[in-house]
Amino acid sequence: MIIYFIIALGLAWLLQSIFGFWQIRHFNRTFAEYRRLGRVAVGKRTGLFRAGTVVLFVIDKRNKILKASKMQGVTVFSRVRPLPGFEEKYLLKIGPEELAPHDRLTKMAIEDALRTFDIVTKGGDIPPKKTPLQKLMNLYTKKRGET
Template sequence: MQIYIIMAFMAGAFLIQMALGYLQLKHFTKAYAEMRRVGKVAIGKKPGKIRSGTIVLFAISNNGNILKAKKMQGVTVMATFKDLPGFEGKNLRNLKDQDMAHCNKLLKSAIQDAVSNYKIIMSGGTIPEKSSLFRRMMVKAEHVATLKK
């Protein structure tokens, strides 16, 4: 009987997590659509494993000037997008450390990712997909297996 209670609790927690994840994705889509109405959108992210994750959205003009900036930073799925002041009018390609002086370390990293992604796309390249945790573990296991041969 106790196992059924534990299973029901786990199923309930899973469903709540799915619902909250859906709401966060819906919030991201709304913020992206709003930024897309302003101009092209450059996205940068710094996923958090233990610390908070960060996503930045920059609405940019055709020549790379930032028209609007937003950030989402937090540990939980309850994080929402907020305006990111201090970047309007600056060129995304030419952002310097002093332009990000008011930003924390994770936010700076996400901004640098957005700059890098923008430069790659504008030069005609594609953004490389980052390996998942499972894929990295498989690569390490394959490497260890080849060393033993």
């Protein structure tokens, strides 16, 4: 009986890997297509046990948004879809009125795209985000009084 459980677990992992590969391939093809149109500003808000969101803004030389898309979801079935309301607007002039109709995770991903774009255009490096393990280790060292 346990062998069937192990086989089922292995098949589920294999299926998830295949679907994950297809999702990444779809995203990479979309990104490559967008790069042919112009520069691309990318923002993300990842979720461990909730929906993750990635936004893509294709912009011209004057930072005018030519195309806006997002990929949001918890599963490997999420795909890149149009993000309405941003075409023909200037990326750095996106304000609360453009963000209002969108959900919290999308707003956070858009803000990340704006922050990342600002850092890159000024010649800076994007600081890597801490992993959950790094955050846990920081908590542990703070409790012990280490720096």
